[in-house]
Amino acid sequence: MANLKTSEKKTKAQSMGMHTETLTGKTQQKFFNPDEAENFFYWGTYDVDFNKRTEIDVKDMDCKEANEKIDSLMSEGYGTIVIKNPQGKHSLGVGILNKLNLIFEGSLGYFGVGSIDGPIVRVNGRVGWSCAENMMAGKVVIEKNAGSCFGAAIRGGDLICKGSVGARTGIDQKGGSIIVGGDAGAFTGFMMQRGRIVILGDVGINLGDSMYDGTIYVGGKIGSFGSDAVESPMTKNDIEWLNRKLKVAEIGNNYDVSKMTKVVAGKKLWNYDALEPTEKKGAI
């Protein structure tokens, strides 16, 4: 586990516009000891083999049947599953807490691949609203466009859309990276709290409105800044990180990231205090 108190990490995070507070007290280290990692599994996860591949046609299945079929195949050890004919159905590929290669040959409707933790997903089509909502870890690549609320409340992982995305991309984002090759709609990064958003094209109005923390990088024009979203200078660390991430995202070949606009929280809207409710009561 990373030691969040080291001065090097703190300086790097600060230089990229991330959180400035020092995390103290209990951390995940207490509960996820690396020595125990080998024996740690989520409930309902399976030991799968990426070389074991299969295909399923979900044309005549509803989302529940399709998701149960994916789960059943994972329980049989399949580590690469190709979904044929998703045809815009909602809630496909949700709740997968497993390592898995999942490939959709077509487009998804709303809430596609939501609440996942670990799989590598490729959608050879478009996705509807709220794709990968609450994603914890893994990598999701969308080959075409995405609807609104792309990556709502994600905690981790890389969420990539090679086309354009709708409004409120990264709303309530709590970690991870969202990378968009095209344009993004209004209220991108609305109320985001952690993580990074990268938009290579233009963004709509109210960018980063009421964001608490995190960083947004925009390559094109910005419709307008939202409340408390402010421009910040690009640093060497930003440029290094962006170049590395764009390579991972398979987009933006030869893109000059140094010319991007970096947006962070002005923190003027912050209204936190350090007192716990019981202490506050005492103080009053």
Next chain:
Amino acid sequence: MCGIAGLIHRGKSSNVGEELQNMLQALKHRGPDSTGYALYANNDGQNFILRFKVGENVGEGSTSINEDESVYDERKKIVDKKLSELGASLVKEEKLTPYSYRYEIKYDKDLMEFSKAIESIQSVEILSIGKSLELIKDLGDATAVSERYGLNKVQGTHGIGHARMATESGVDIKSAHPFWGYPFADVSVVHNGQLTNYWNNRRVLENKGMRFMSECDSELIAVFLAEKMRNGATLEEGMRESLTGLDGVFTYFVATKDSLGMAKDTMAAKPLVLYESDDLVAMGSEEIAIRSILPQEIETYDPFDGEVKVWQT
């Protein structure tokens, strides 16, 4: 929540009745209370098609007051008398349900005066007037309404439709979409969202002589656009003005005899997925609506906030 769908064939006709039925049925989960169609059919264009109702459908979860069907016949007789007084000649008459009719009429005077006279009859509402517009709305899902009115064989160029979940007004035909753009022939509107300055706008528009038949906020869009066009604005100009004139969240479609348009509010709070090719534009609240007529892999996208688009046949 409500679901909306629309399509326009460019340079050709198709079975728009069946296509829109499939699209709206795919959106049934968004609005099970009522379904409406505005189909632009291949009529001969000689006469006006007048669709009107003389009462409500009181079955299927309706919130309307139950009436004896005999009053419907009485009201229909008064409509016929008014038509004669107005100088309109009846070419063809069809009774579609106990409470709704489709008339083909010859009439060449002012449509506003005509509509006022017909709608002065108790509980009579004109659903639409136009030379190609066939506006049908009733309680039930898309298939039920289509079967009741025989819509799956309607050939035409374009159409818009609506699957309604009643939230701000009753489960009845008068609150169902589409709304006719009174007093303009062949103009119809469907809407998904909520308008928060409905009453302010309604009071202003009523003072200008515009008419509202329901208390459904969506009707405001049809009246708002009609009033703009009455004052010389083009459809697209009226739609652009609606982005600031209407407050709330909305995605709406508007259709005229040869065009189809969409507008999305500046917060992009309501969904819309759009497919556009050289010969067809299809759009709906969800991609599954488009997939119901185009199952093959296609390029679709979400229009952005504050976007207005208009396509011609």
